[in-house]
Amino acid sequence: MQRVTMTEVAQRAQVSPSTVSLYLRRPAAVSAEAGQSISHAIAALGYVPNLVAGGLAAASSRVVGIVVPSIRNAFFAETVAALQSEFAAEGFQVLLGNSDYVPGQEEALIRTTLSWAPAAMVLTGLDHTPQTRRMLQGAGIPIVEMWELSQTAPIDMAVGFSHPQIGATAARHLAGKGRRRLAFVGARLHEDRRAAQRAEGFLAECRANGLGECPVLNHPGPASVEAGTILLGQVRRRLPDLDGLVCSNDLVALGVIFECQRRGILVPEDCAVVGFGDLGFAGSCIPSLTTIRPSGELIGRETARLILERLRKDASGPVVIDTGHALVERRSS
């Protein structure tokens, strides 16, 4: 619904449309005089540039597409917020898609987003359909896959960390505290490949520490406090003398802590608890939660930086950034 066009601005400013266009992109390249009258005309007319037309003509739009599994998830919300503000500062808009952990959905979303000829794409994880990888490779734009690092080579660039290492760190921490009967509880382990990787890392480390085959329990719904309360009951039935529990997510851990309190199980005395995420409440809950911090914000910032750099000069620097993780030890372990 374009009202005022560049041509009208040009008429009013008594210059040609191309001068207006130039002024908009490089004000310094236009004489002070012309610049003055153009900016007056813009203000008087309330001109808003039509980026659709601009994008077509320049064959490069200042949008970047982002696809995450779930914007409801605090991790991705944080990352998306960081991406959004970093990109907005450089004049890029963010086109958002939510795949709900469905691979086919992701492919469809990426296809439509690509239709907008974005300047770059940001995806979550390294696992995509072959078709998706092909489309993306053919797009010839910077692509960042975030929140995961593994053997799988990224399509283009990657910013994230190793999830198996997270699980291993948690198991090692508990084993180091003398805990011997450990378990892992998670939600949506079949859809959330990264949570599943944390569980695998946990299992491997348990074996390495001579703890045998520790149980891994799954809740089919989304990771939530409620899932944690349910999972605690299940794991106790399976392993009544449990003394250490690793959770796929801080929300689940909080649910576990509440349920322990309800059942008179002392944390950490009877059972130590480790979470993942270092969400806002981790330092305030009772007992405060030992957890592993991934920094979704850092991932967002680094992703934006990589893309903006690549867009400036197409020199491709390092393509994989490991944002690492930090064990935050608190009272629950």
Place this chain on the structure above:
Amino acid sequence: MQRVTMTEVAQRAQVSPSTVSLYLRRPAAVSAEAGQSISHAIAALGYVPNLVAGGLAAASSRVVGIVVPSIRNAFFAETVAALQSEFAAEGFQVLLGNSDYVPGQEEALIRTTLSWAPAAMVLTGLDHTPQTRRMLQGAGIPIVEMWELSQTAPIDMAVGFSHPQIGATAARHLAGKGRRRLAFVGARLHEDRRAAQRAEGFLAECRANGLGECPVLNHPGPASVEAGTILLGQVRRRLPDLDGLVCSNDLVALGVIFECQRRGILVPEDCAVVGFGDLGFAGSCIPSLTTIRPSGELIGRETARLILERLRKDASGPVVIDTGHALVERRSS
């Protein structure tokens, strides 16, 4: 970075470009034979339509712009997720902006988003700069302002509820339980106009119930569990014999509950607590949290419905939808 164009598809399918275009928009309007060869050509070439060009030509793009104060906030994350999936189902993409509660930022964001000639815009709240209102009115597209209903007339349509009523409901509930020394604690009350409205509704209802001028305390940072722990200390200093506390948000309420537990203040015996949001943990925490549920998801769905209807036929139905609120009574009060 467009590779394959519609013209190439047309050549390969031995038809004209406009037939391809027609097929893409209304497959039924094309002969089965032509449709066949077009769809084969598309698949063989890996054609991805360029919506930028399409948007320019049709002067209407299938994007809708959404601007929220903070995507990190669970309320808005939920609404955005709902909007995203409703719109995606109808083939619309979502252009997301995050204003961080800064009015100037919102204006800039809306301006850039409008540059993409979106089919509709979704904003948060009814409070916008005059310039913003003017831009939006001139855009001639459906506009929905969500999460707030008040005397202020919406620019076009509105979906939300009354925040003063939320505060009043909470105060009335506590007064009905015989609580006499109430207070309200909130975060970012200067930026978050809707939280401030809840505080005002609370104050008015307290007065109406003969409870006098109850204190309202503010935390400058974002609403969080930590803010709640800090605010409880402050409010106790101000009102040592406090017996009922209304929180601007469930996260704050959870922090309050933790801090009470730490200080040996019994909830609800010594002090009842009411939250807002009915976030995931409200039913699971100890004690479970009495709260007021606004349903961000319903707001998202209704907003999408309104816009899609308006886009189909420009008949303008009811322009204001009150999604109401529900008091969810649990143990904390």
Place this chain on the structure above:
DNA sequence: CTGAAAGCGCTAACAG
């Protein structure tokens, strides 16, 4: 430093 001209890839009448 400024303007004229030629599209970007697609849609939308309008004829056939």
Place this chain on the structure above:
DNA sequence: CTGTTAGCGCTTTCAG
């Protein structure tokens, strides 16, 4: 049902 014909509003050489 299909093809032809004009642009959508802007950017971008390339002359002046």
